[in-house]
Amino acid sequence: MRKTFLFVTMMASGAASAFEALPMVPPIPADNPMSAAKIELGKQLYFDPRLSIDGTVSCNSCHNVMATGTDSRPTSVGIDGQRGGRNAPTVWNSAFLSAQFWDGRAATLEDQAKGPPLNPIEMGMPSEKAVVDRLTAIPGYKDQFNNIFGEVSYDAMAKAIAAYERTLITPNSTFDLYIKGNKAAMNDNAVAGMKLFEEIGCSGCHSGVNFSGPELPIGQGFYQMFPSNESKYTAKYDLKADKGRYEATKDESDMHMWRVPTLRNVALTAPYFHNGSVNTLPEAVRVMGKTQLDRTLNDKQVEKIVAFLESLTGEFPVQTMPRLPDTSTTSLVGAVK
Amino acid sequence: MRKTFLFVTMMASGAASAFEALPMVPPIPADNPMSAAKIELGKQLYFDPRLSIDGTVSCNSCHNVMATGTDSRPTSVGIDGQRGGRNAPTVWNSAFLSAQFWDGRAATLEDQAKGPPLNPIEMGMPSEKAVVDRLTAIPGYKDQFNNIFGEVSYDAMAKAIAAYERTLITPNSTFDLYIKGNKAAMNDNAVAGMKLFEEIGCSGCHSGVNFSGPELPIGQGFYQMFPSNESKYTAKYDLKADKGRYEATKDESDMHMWRVPTLRNVALTAPYFHNGSVNTLPEAVRVMGKTQLDRTLNDKQVEKIVAFLESLTGEFPVQTMPRLPDTSTTSLVGAVK
Known part of the structure; x- marks a missing residue:
């Protein structure tokens, strides 16, 4: 009974x-409203391995949106075959989490997106400036950043990526x-x-x-x-x-x-x-x-x-592939050994 | 004068x-006619890092169709951070080449596609059987292969990938x-x-x-x-x-x-x-x-x-992202260290 x-x-x-x-619709921060142009830029950045020092690792390498939003591995592999210490959480529905990373050390998706590019065992860029310099050297990015944010900046990069991630539901x-x-x-x-x-x-x-x-x-x-x-x-x-x-x-x-x-x-x-x-x-x-x-x-x-x-497996929306803007006649990672 | x-x-x-x-339309071999289902399967395989032993390298890793069809690097990086010896040729319009690889050692796109999965410094699978076993363990692949080819086989994998590549014009x-x-x-x-x-x-x-x-x-x-x-x-x-x-x-x-x-x-x-x-x-x-x-x-x-x-830079067709078929409740690369 x-x-x-x-x-x-x-x-x-x-x-x-x-x-x-x-x-x-997930929570949208007041200082990063969504727009089609911003989401499209964020998608390009998310899939762009040039955010890593040697052009081999993109956000999507470890958080694969064509699959489960993860890499299906125990822990992820960054540049030079380096192994990370923790399992890659799925990017799908991450917009509904109130804190990011396994230890919650990033408050927002924007803060989270700033981590991996500078992590020496993930994407290995030496500084925020190095990332911004590289993005600025890609005319298609420079134009989009200027149109959407009025500048190319590390913060703007993170905002664009976060806006794209908020569509991954x-x-x-x-x-x-x-x-x-x-x-x-x-x-x-x-x-x-x-x-x-x-x-x-x-x-x-x-x-x-x-x-x-x-x-x-x-x-x-x-x-x-x-x-x-x-x-x-x-x-x-x-x-x-x-x-x-x-x-x-x-x-x-x-x-x-x-x-x-x-x-x-x-x-x-x-x-x-x-x-x-x-x-x-x-x-x-x-x-x-x-x-x-x-x-x-x-x-x-x-x-x-x-x-x-x-029964908690949802429907994954059909997406078009981004086209990554080019650098005509030269490679930004070609001289990186 | x-x-x-x-x-x-x-x-x-x-x-x-x-x-x-x-x-x-490029040359199409008589023994591998194109079909929408085959192209779609080939696209999934092309983007699937589970064709590599540790789940980190897909065809697209070195031949990025979202970009130039290459990785913009001097030579490519395979599993465990290993460097290849030659520059990755673009996959775009490769269907019009009469021989594949820099040294022409593969006659067809089908033959070419069989190389990287088994190359120890590229995708590192130990054998054709290991690739076929892994594909067979993914229900969404098994069903597609059976419907299109009547079997899961290494040859069929190569045919599907080649069919997709013939659309990259x-x-x-x-x-x-x-x-x-x-x-x-x-x-x-x-x-x-x-x-x-x-x-x-x-x-x-x-x-x-x-x-x-x-x-x-x-x-x-x-x-x-x-x-x-x-x-x-x-x-x-x-x-x-x-x-x-x-x-x-x-x-x-x-x-x-x-x-x-x-x-x-x-x-x-x-x-x-x-x-x-x-x-x-x-x-x-x-x-x-x-x-x-x-x-x-x-x-x-x-x-x-x-x-x-x-002036030889062409128009890159808009494509939808593939969805990689899953293995519910387990990972095929989760136990790979």
Whole structure:
């Protein structure tokens, strides 16, 4: 009796609070309004490997919008074959996150976009000025920047990229259709998984339109400790080698704290966790059950939750390829060895 | 008098022989007819970094169709930051070449496409079987291959990629418009450059629809020795370290022989030559004048020829981005370190 009562109560409140369909428009900062020209420029920059010192790495190299918005790798590869330390989060629906990077160290998509070009193991540009000089040397960029922003600047570059990223939204998952009233959209296993997801407490953190926590002001991240409970998985997947948000803040209270990641399209973004150490979604669900909720999920439970998570795969909008503006008669990366 | 006479004669014959507009349809092999489904599959494969062992390198990494069809680098970068030995030729209009690679070692685009996935410094897959196994593990690929080819195979992969590449054609350069009768399309400098290009003998090799030599049966390459004449440039740009076609055939008569490259869009494909050693088009023209024609071109001549070469930049067709088929709940490159 008690179990049934609790179940009904949670589902009733859950439908109203924890579960929401994905909006088509994300938060837009007042100082970076959207425009077609800005989005188009941002798309070109996003796909342009000339943002890296040797012309080999673009934003899209690690956050592949033709695929899952990630690179499907444990951790990414930057210039000169260098490996990064953390798994590339998906760019899809990142506009709905209130803080960026695994440790939330960037408040906005604009701030995030300024990181990789100057990161020596990612794109390796020596300075903001070097990036601006290169963009200015490409007539097609110079003209677009001048028309849209009145100048070529590192800030403007980040604004254009962020504007493009705010268009990367995947609506109409079977979950979204279900939530909007089409109860036939999700199969029985997925519906059972959704109920279980709420019942055992996954939705305590993975709530909101992006399943990444409650709606918070941009810049205010929603963090949780991972792993919360000790288990065999800590050693097996080396979950504590990286100190998480502590690395950014050096505040002891941030030790092993991580921004709660989105679960939208999570079935497509393997491998999982900040270090990409878990290669399959069923295992990731098992690990989360144990480390966060101290539950040992059985195979049937895992199967249901995975079916629910698969229902969060949305529709990826058709896009045209950008054309990257050229530098006639010379190469900007041709002299880079 | 003699000079004028010769000039007129050459221009008259040149208009009929050396210079031709780019057709919209390239040669299509009988055993690989085009279809919309095959082209779409080929586009997905072309952009898919999972054709490389660690998921970091796609065909597009070095032959960027959003840009010039090259990577704008002296030589390309493959997996683990490894550098190749030769400059990446543009994929645009490669369907009009009668042999592929700088040394012509592949007869067709199909043969060419089979090279990079297995090259240990490019995409690094251990075997054809490993590629086929990976493609078969991606349901969206398996279904498309079965529908189009009746099987997943390495040959079928190459056919699909080649079919896509045969759509990568850039018509309507100002040169093409001029040749088709719009005499205002090219500016005076470009027209003067075109005349000079023929007068001094550049068009002796750079003829035909693709400026890569006479029309030959597919598989029969058109080769020239480079450098033909000794000059200061041999050492300055290290032009003889690579033995060219000899490396492929071990035939002494192929020593320093190279397939004559296309000049279409050449203004966009810096840096130049098989080793990418020359970063600007004016310098490349100077080098060619000396090494191939034993002429020291003056600045005015170089300027005119460059203006002509700029008139060979065509229109790049708008394309939709492919969507790469996914592997739900797991990553095929997630376990690759």
